[in-house]
Amino acid sequence: MEVPILKQGAFLIATFQAALSDADLNQLRMGLVQQVVKFRSRAVIVDVTAMDVMDSFASRTLREIAHMIRLRGAETVIVGIQPEVAFAMVQLGLTLEGVATALDLEEGLAYLNERFRITK
Amino acid sequence: MSVGEIRVEINSDQDIVIARQKGRVMAGELGFSSGDATLIATAISELARNIVSYARTGQIKLKGIHGSSRSGILVIASDDGPGIIDIRQALRDGFSTSGSLGLGLPGVRRLMDEFEINSQPGKGTMVAVKKWRQ
Secondary structure: OOOOEEEEOOEEEEEOOOOOOHHHHHHHHHHHHHHHHHHOOOEEEEEOOOOOOOOHHHHHHHHHHHHHHHHOOOEEEEEOOOHHHHHHHHHHOOOOOOOEEEOOHHHHHHHHHHHHOOOO | OOOOEEEEEEOOHHHHHHHHHHHHHHHHHOOOOHHHHHHHHHHHHHHHHHHHHHHOOEEEEEEEEEOOOOEEEEEEEEEOOOOOOOHHHHOOOOOOOOOOOOOHHHHHHHHOOEEEEEEOOOOOEEEEEEEEOO
16 A cells, blocks of 8 residues: 655655555655655655554654654654554553654644745 | 454564454454554554564464453464563563564553463464453
8 A cells, every 4th residue: 555645845745544564664764755855855744644553663664764854854744643542652662752743734734834934 | 242253364564454453343343442442453563563573474363352240352463483582581671683673562561451471482472462341
């Protein structure tokens, strides 16, 4: 299952589906970094609203995505972590340290617009 | 309503997704809250991942369990892989031999109510976990 990556001005938006396998996540990691280069994007929003399970592999991949994108000089915001998923992540001892998060897509865009002072 | 037993053969990373989806559905049928179903599905995902990472193949068995005053779900992950040499070490946060986060087993223990592990080097690993309905 491929993750759609949308270009929205200087930002990219990747929307996760519920049933992502490890292979899908690895593919997304490469795809996102390549597109950040191709479009000279300033930031990436990863929307995980549909993800009903965030296990150790998924959360490590998200951290790696954020770090790779930072090395490219762009920023990553993870949006839409569901309350139940957040609870399970904490129980499992998973953290997304050093990665920006926001409540949902709208908040994520607002955060980035503020940060990059993009005027409409 | 009786919910039987489900077995999921674990042969690839795709099967991890299948196992946790079936676990979530079964947890729902057994009357678990959506939050508890998420904890159960996450635990299944970690157990199935251990099978793929360390043993390559194995199976996850899901079963509804009924005590005298409570009911719950039993998840058994078993494989014929290399086994665990030092179980105590494997149950410590931060320990891993496959380059993963090493949080798998202690994390699974925190997600569930009961945790049992049997493993011998060369003879595979069996992890049985239970969660009772609140």
